Amino acid sequence: MIASEKITYLDNNATTAIDPAVLEAMRPFLEKYFANPSSGYRFAAQVRDAIEQAREQVAALLGCEPGEIVFTSCGTESNNTAFHSALETRPECKHVVTTSVEHSAVRKPAQELERHGYEVTVIGVDKSGRLSLRALADAIRSDTALVSVMWANNETGVIFPIEEIAEIARDKGVPLHTDAVQVAGKISINLREIQLQFLSISGHKLHAPKGVGALYVNRRSRFHPLILGGSHENNRRAGTENAASIVGLGKAAEIALAKLPEEQTRVRNLRDRFEKGLIEKISNARVNGAGAPRLPNTSSVMFDEIESEAALMMLDQENICCSAGSACRTGSLQPSHVLSAMGLVNEQARGSLRFSFGRFNDEADIDRALEIVPGVIGKLQALSPAASR
Numbered sequence: 001m002i003a004s005e006k007i008t009y010l011d012n013n014a015t016t017a018i019d020p021a022v023l024e025a026m027r028p029f030l031e032k033y034f035a036n037p038s039s040g041y042r043f044a045a046q047v048r049d050a051i052e053q054a055r056e057q058v059a060a061l062l063g064c065e066p067g068e069i070v071f072t073s074c075g076t077e078s079n080n081t082a083f084h085s086a087l088e089t090r091p092e093c094k095h096v097v098t099t100s101v102e103h104s105a106v107r108k109p110a111q112e113l114e115r116h117g118y119e120v121t122v123i124g125v126d127k128s129g130r131l132s133l134r135a136l137a138d139a140i141r142s143d144t145a146l147v148s149v150m151w152a153n154n155e156t157g158v159i160f161p162i163e164e165i166a167e168i169a170r171d172k173g174v175p176l177h178t179d180a181v182q183v184a185g186k187i188s189i190n191l192r193e194i195q196l197q198f199l200s201i202s203g204h205k206l207h208a209p210k211g212v213g214a215l216y217v218n219r220r221s222r223f224h225p226l227i228l229g230g231s232h233e234n235n236r237r238a239g240t241e242n243a244a245s246i247v248g249l250g251k252a253a254e255i256a257l258a259k260l261p262e263e264q265t266r267v268r269n270l271r272d273r274f275e276k277g278l279i280e281k282i283s284n285a286r287v288n289g290a291g292a293p294r295l296p297n298t299s300s301v302m303f304d305e306i307e308s309e310a311a312l313m314m315l316d317q318e319n320i321c322c323s324a325g326s327a328c329r330t331g332s333l334q335p336s337h338v339l340s341a342m343g344l345v346n347e348q349a350r351g352s353l354r355f356s357f358g359r360f361n362d363e364a365d366i367d368r369a370l371e372i373v374p375g376v377i378g379k380l381q382a383l384s385p386a387a388s389r
């Protein structure tokens with residue numbers, strides 16, 4: 001095993017380290033308070049109370065009511081649940097609207113629907129990654145069961161104007177789901193000011209453990225559970241609660257909310273310094289999505305004449321962790337669907353790397369990245385066929 005101190009971890013959109021305070025909050029529920037929260041005795045009530053406290057903490061982060069939070073096993077389950085609920089509640093509607101840059105946890109459910117006779121309209125983006133709201137509005141029909149549009153993109157950090165999108169969907173009377181997995185803890189969310197039906201988050205993207213997530217379900221919308229069984233989560237998600245992880249997600253939400261203003265600025269400064277340094281040191285390095293509003297923590301950078309897979313291997317030798325597109329695509333030679341949707345040709349998409357920063361990054365990480373990355377890119381460019389032309 002490589003000691004984690006030696007690792008420069010710049011892949012916070014793939015997953016994040018558990019915050020020590022989150023681990024501390026979870027520990028009693030792994031060691032001592034093991035009761036099934038559904039049991040009748042007081043020992044179980046303590047676990048139940050902790051879950052309800054976590055629900056309040058997550059609701060505070062999202063600006064909604066605790067009763068609107070359903071705990072799930074991950075962001076992927078939250079997305080699938082939103083789809084399932086929307087389609088089950090409006091069985092006569094056989095049309096769904098989504099975008100060309102969604103995470104696979106929305107793309108795949110949408111593709112599956114096509115095999116089941118649904119029509120899916122996929123809205124494209126421009127070269128900065130921006131969505132045409134006109135195209136979105138035009139795509140929504142009277143038989144549209146769901147509009148699913150991510151809030152911020154995991155590969156580029158590009159932020160969609162969810163407030164305006166919510167207004168469009170509301171005017172058309174169609175439910176809106178947003179995958180906000182990359183947004184929670186990075187920019188502020190206030191669901192009292194945005195009227196939408198479903199919003200997904202995931203624990204491990206905000207310093208809670210893997211294997212826990214949440215789905216916001218607007219209290220005014222009808223709901224149909226995906227996972228059937230006991231009456232857990234107010235009949236919205238069956239299965240004995242993952243109490244320790246739920247407590248962890250609650251704590252992570254509390255910390256994220258408290259630190260949000262200061263962390264936003266700090267991480268943005270790190271990211272900006274990194275991008276500026278790269279652009280200075282590497283000719284023609286370009287930031288994907290630079291023309292659009294972006295999350296403060298994400299840099300997707302395109303380099304001339306490199307293969308991201310080779311760059312990742314060389315960076316790995318230096319213990320720098322980053323990714324080509326999303327973590328889910330590692331090992332595949334397909335160019336990123338997100339970058340392709342932005343009009344990058346295959347070589348450009350395959351010459352892009354994603355660096356994503358977070359709470360546990362500091363100036364020293366940026367120093368190190370700016371010391372190593374330009375050298376790696378320079379070496380690969382010198383080896384490329386274009387260099388000998």
Ligand SMILES: *Cc1c(COP(=O)(O)O)cnc(C)c1O
Nearest residue numbers: 074075076103105154181182202
């Ligand atoms: C990571 C991620 C997911 C999936 O969340 P899991 O908890 O890993 O299932 C979904 N959407 C986006 C945008 C993500 O970044």
